[in-house]
Amino acid sequence: MKLLNSRKHTLALSITAALFASQSHLAIAAEKQSVERIEVTGSHIKRTDMEGPSPLTSLSAEDIANSGVTDLIGLFTKLPMAGQGTFSTQGNSSDNTSNGGSSVSLRGLGADSTLILVNGRRVSVSPFANNIDTAFVDINNIPLAAIKRVDILKDGASATYGSDAVAGVINIVLRDDVEGAEVAVKFGDTADGGGEEKNISIVWGNSTEKSSHTFALDYFEREEILYADRDYSKSANQQALRPNDPFATDFRSSSGFPGTIALASDSTNRMPDTFGNDVCAEQDIVGNLCRYDYAPVMTSVPATERASFIYLGKYEINDHLRGFAELNGQHSKTTIRGAGSPSFNELFMSGDNVNHPFAMMPTHEFYQQDLTMRRRMLDIGNREKRVTSDYYRSIIGLQGEIKDWSWEVAYNYIKSTSTERGVNGFPNSRRTQEAIDSGLWNPFEPSSNSQESLDFIETTTTRIGKSTSKSFDGKISGSVMEMEHGDLGLAVGVEYREESISDNPDDQFLRGEVFGTEATQANGSRDNTSVFAELAIPVLDTLEVQVAVRHEDYSDFGTTTDPKVAFIWQPTESLSLRGSYGTAFRAPSLHQIGLGNTDESPNLVDTVRCAAVGNINKACEPQEYTAVLSGNDDLGPEESTSYNLGLIYEIADNMDFSIDYYDYDIENVITKDTQFKFSTLGNDPSVVERLPSTIAGDPGEVVRIFDQYENIGNITTSGLDIEANYGLETDIGEFKFTYVVNYVLSYEDARPNADGSMRIDTQEGDFEQPEVRWTFNTTWIQGDWNASMAINYIGEFKQDASVATEGMSDIDSWTTVDTTVNYIGIENTTLSIGATNLFNEEPPFAYHDFMGFANSTHNSQGRFLYVKASYKF
Template structure:
């Protein structure tokens, strides 16, 4: 039999909290004197002060256990996708970039990035990744009692990263008994199967309580080729937008770029006559091989032990272990010799037995389909343990509550990559070769390269043998580790009584040490792998902080002022950093002070006003400071190249020539340049402020109804902003800023070799909007009870600007592809409960987007596109010569039903996106052709069985 630990809270407090935990409503209850001698003080998200009431100046929304179960989600990430303030830049398993993803899920609020959203577990910091964000997939959903979302700047209360808000994941407590939980489901298209099973055991004996949960989950992949919208790189364009590196090759000859005539593919050696100018038919559709949804297996162990040594002293230990295996898959390696970085400067020798052109080929490309798709297998192991003591004591006739805790966590990601290319072996295989004894060999008769197999990419897939694939193909192994050691000590209580009540306070100190190391595969670090070059690195960050918080009762029991309180908080932080920049060890440090002031004004019993003004800050993470240079190839025009040189001023031309650029400009073979993006040890904290103001209305004339509306405005100065290769080149040569010239590396002939890029404290961010919540619960005599909930968020302004510019209001424009900026997001849920039956209908709404159009108008006429993709051709401008594309709003409908069985069991069945609404076609996301804010096409079903003992 399952029962709850005895709870001394007064009924009105317990009911408010239970209501939030079960129904997922906002916590807006009112504490009143019920004549109870001892009232348990609790800590509410947004404040460190433990109090008997659950209201505060900061807006907090809670998603309770019943709401979690009725949603049918399989992990915390899916659950938080429904939060109106979440922008989903991290909460997705979509593979929507060229290197896939590793199955991690992070949360970003208000389009400010996952590193500006603080994630807590039971009010304490959890193990973070190197960028400062928390992978919430490490926390099994089976242990979650509720999730609190604080949508307010909270740096003064919680420290760095709490700029856009705080997500506090509250785990189960006071559980006794045994519970088995099994869930199965799949996409309605018949793929994407998921399974989850877990057991929870809780016991309370004397003064010790134990909770243990062990769970296992498995999610299968969904391939991009199995959905119409993602079977091509751009939906409804079968060929034009495919890769130039296909199965018929692309070769830079003296006659221009040529490819094998598809009709000539077959046994035997090819001649130059078998090739034709490169065209659309030679392109390769890489999309179908990619995973649309990343598969993963998770095994979790969570344990919580509490022991009461006395009425004034308790001890606790929490332990989390998570093992996750994820697999990402994208199309086979494209050979890009002569088109990419210096490691790809691999000419195809005229003396190769397969080269039909009789000349060295400085650049060539081919899709290595015979080797197989690039597959990366990530094996994550994470543990996090927290232990400590808490209690209370009396001093000067006052009660004080204290706690001391220590946490240690470690995470390692071991990644194994299959079907990549060893560039040293490729260089051997495309060099001179000869035949001896009927066997093709690399090198010359006087200098044979042992074990080498000459490569034939001139005969299409037919000429690329398994033996060749084995020689140039290779598997890589690399490791990334993060660690955290946290110490915290807190005290809170009442200091003295004022006419309007007791002045309450909280204070404490924290010390956090975070470490990070990245050890790429040896061939990757040496620049001998087809996987993008990356430099190894390591770093350490130590934060020492102290904070205070006061709640001051100002007025009470007056006309129009039932209660007025002012809250004040402050935090003082010192950071010390050490790590590697290249091979050099570098140290840095910075400090910060943050303050917050807020108020709650209960006008009368039904109406409360609240507001805050807060300083916010985010310390640069270890990755921001010390990340090794990672390779990329953005589309950039060197201002000193042959096409741009003549357009520059005489001063700019002189600066180009001073860097070995010949008069008239240097050659730039392609529209892309090699970029190495890494850390910047000179970064300083981001700083800004947040303003919120709102009201909570609980009308006494309508029992069970409450509504809250909050305005917010976030301003961030000195925000981190990446200057890309184009910015670096422009600042150096056009703007004559010598500080940026050191980031550009050129060859002896003046060509750009590499541009190093990084982040700088240059940007400004402004976000402004409104949040609202409404709940209505009522009972009927004959038809059961009903609970309705409406949540929403409206973004009025979103501005991101560098030093010299400002972006205008949102105006339904997407400002960043990786962060979908929407005017409106909202949910509406209705739950009907009748005896043992409960049915929930949910609606999820996302507003429309207008994006730039990259598709020329004649694509349909020329037969390249099968339908018109830009539905607002008339809205042209200098930046959008092809007009715009309107991505429509979407409303998804979800349905679930549960039934309590007489043998202490329950069964729940449901469907998400029951009408199987497809996402609207979008042009800006890479691959897939829809934004991650939308569901994968097809809808899903699920069935859950829970047995209690």
């Protein structure tokens, strides 16, 4: 779909506030102008204005610039309709599987249920899935300098666009109308250390009677932020950071340095390493474990560098035929740091080993006993991963007119490649065990080990990913007939798409020889053919009905057909009502189908062992376990129904508001529930592998848990989107205000019980599910000066259920303020100064993890001050 230039809204409420001062969609009540027809996000039928039956929010380039953000994810994380599942590079660690990537989740339904388009066409997913299975479009691939506007369609749209448009659609419309050149330079830094940013962009273009060309180059660099840079996350021992908080937890790892020694025959019989020259520090000994504080050396936000280019061109072949092309490329680098690799009883030492720590202690109970250990591999340094990604997108097509009908055909090719290299701090477990067995390396006396032994143990890891998408699409739209109240519009089209992904770690991972990190392996391909049709029916002068249907045929799981019906009714000049109903689907991702055995490290509770022998070795408390996850060839698509009802009311020429009610019901959700499987099948050796125990009735300590993806969940959610706009002209300037709020009425994520019934796993107000998000924006314009301010609010929500305890407070609401001031008094020049999180509000405290905050909902950037200068010539 190609979006053409739209007419200006005659309703003079161009809200240019700091963030979500959405362009008003109330022009229905205004006098219509005679202009060319355009194609609007959410419909394939061209119309005379931006208004349609579905709720649509547009953010202009000016809105984005005034927000102060330097990339799209910075913008999207503050959308009131964004929710749990939105993720950025924040929190990327040596254990992440999508390092360097970012994406948005509308309604909290998942990044893989939000369809991302660029100029109305699909974009291939990242070769590295998030959290092992979540296929996502990496929005870091699009620089802000190249964006004309961002359209956000806030209802299901599979009937229009196909798979993934369950929660809605985000369409990024690129600039294609630049005359001359623009250069912009931006520099910013945080108040508390780390996170310095530099950005330079050049955009230029020209138009003739026959052609137009737009080019954009962009360079972006961000310095890393370590958890050590923030007082609330500088230690994994939150008890030490919050000594007066009875609920604060010591999250230091049980894999310490030089570590904890245990009997191989019974790993519950253990003691910290306090023998010989190298011993566990006294402050790190907790009970019978040597613990380690990993937080200070981990990245909260990784270092990132991106260089991008974009080209858009059109050429008029004749009066009724045009050619067009789009090219987009990016090269990016991300560096992620983590603490030295931990081992949890993977390594062993025989009782007769030359380096046995108790060889000279015949009275010790561990004398001549085979040993295992929990040990942090600090000898070879802290972990460092470097991810290099290259992204290419090319489109070539033709468009034209046949009488009153418009048509378009295009070929789209996208390739995304990523290489992740572990360059420091990664041990090869096979060689490490060989070094122990031969006496080359002594795990209990690290200071005695030679550089030769360390070089033998350490390895370099490699993971290579590739994602491709090839597609052909064609469509035609126009008027079928003249009806009493207007033209009956029709659009029909076809799309054929081939997709493939490969995500392959090196042979060491495949042989299970690298511990202390996660890596996925997934390979798959598919093709699908879709046909679609849409009608715009003028039932009355004041009532339009939209009917759409799409049929998809996938090579790997079958077919699906999804309809949508929507309407917009204007009973008076100032009042409009709109609504939509439709079905949608999400095809299982190629990662979810083709995932090979992949290790992850979830925090789980061993309820089976807890019930059998009590809290031995914290069996009744959440701990890190190794889970082996695999794909599932038998997965089917997620299926959903949704509807939306809305009201738009223009109170006066300078005041309007809208309210929309939405409701989603999603079935056969593709997910995993490792805790459920762990609890219900904890005694099944094919599901949970355990070590033997000498304690009567003890099922034994867990080695690993086996799990796979299944269609086992149901999600329902409903809520309200409210927007109010007001303009005010005074002697001291023009003011514009907008208030946008999302209120979640209900959210239920249901999972199966052992007896087949369903339980509510997550609901509104639970962890990372705030019921309210809003932004209030103000802009002021006076002469050569303008300024904007945004107040962003995220409501409170409960602590993570795994740690919630009676008397523990909820996670507080969070309010931040962004502001910017612009001066345009110098010819062709704009100077800006601004801040995000102006008052440096810390994220509210959360008890669930070592960093002390919910890093997928809040962030650790703190106050970010920036200056920017742009020049046009």
